[in-house]
Amino acid sequence: MVQVTVDKVGLDQDGEQAVVLLADLTKSTLIPIWIRAMEATAIALPLQGLKAPRPLTSDLVISVIEHLGAEVVMAIIREIKDGTFYASLVLTRGDEEIEIDCRPSDAIAVALRRASPIYVMERVLAEAGIRSEEDTVQ
């Protein structure tokens, strides 16, 4: 697994789709993941250190996790099938580790809210990673 950070979140021109751009820690490889515009807000806010005036559904996910005595460990972007990314959220409760399947947008939104690391499996990086321009120029 390779650790990544969220480099950017952007909307496309008609505002219907959004892209979240993950980057490895050296910023030499970027992984663009298309998400729905409504999920972009849930990622953009914690990225800017902001909170929504009312809690979003991602905040409820955190609240449920904590009320049930668990903690967020990390988000993992696991695989791509037919162009669709699959992810999971890893939690711990005591000695127990719990992994829950979810969309990349949810995994990223929840991880960012707890400053938990985000990882991408090597095979996803190999298939969807693109070398960053800065790196190509050097």
Add this chain to the structure above:
Amino acid sequence: MVQVTVDKVGLDQDGEQAVVLLADLTKSTLIPIWIRAMEATAIALPLQGLKAPRPLTSDLVISVIEHLGAEVVMAIIREIKDGTFYASLVLTRGDEEIEIDCRPSDAIAVALRRASPIYVMERVLAEAGIRSEEDTVQ
């Protein structure tokens, strides 16, 4: 507390806001709650017995609850402050009852996914309830 059902979910004309219309079981009183358009989908789908092609964040809330050994008991629309509705989600795990604050749209979306009952506190009904037209006509 008065049990309600979701009578309708509708979008306003510019598609930016949505209203979820709760009704008591005799349908004599309606409670309109304005929610964001993006939350309307999370309520409209289970209401029609449909699933999103990809799980929505509300589905992740259910998944987290169940992976952590808890169950959804009910949603409660608790109060109105300055025109804003506040709700909570009641869970059980073994003998333990856990109540989690959330937006009405999240509480309703999660309850519908588990066919769990939705309640409205009497004081909310008194403040926001409107007699249904059918009832007025009689």
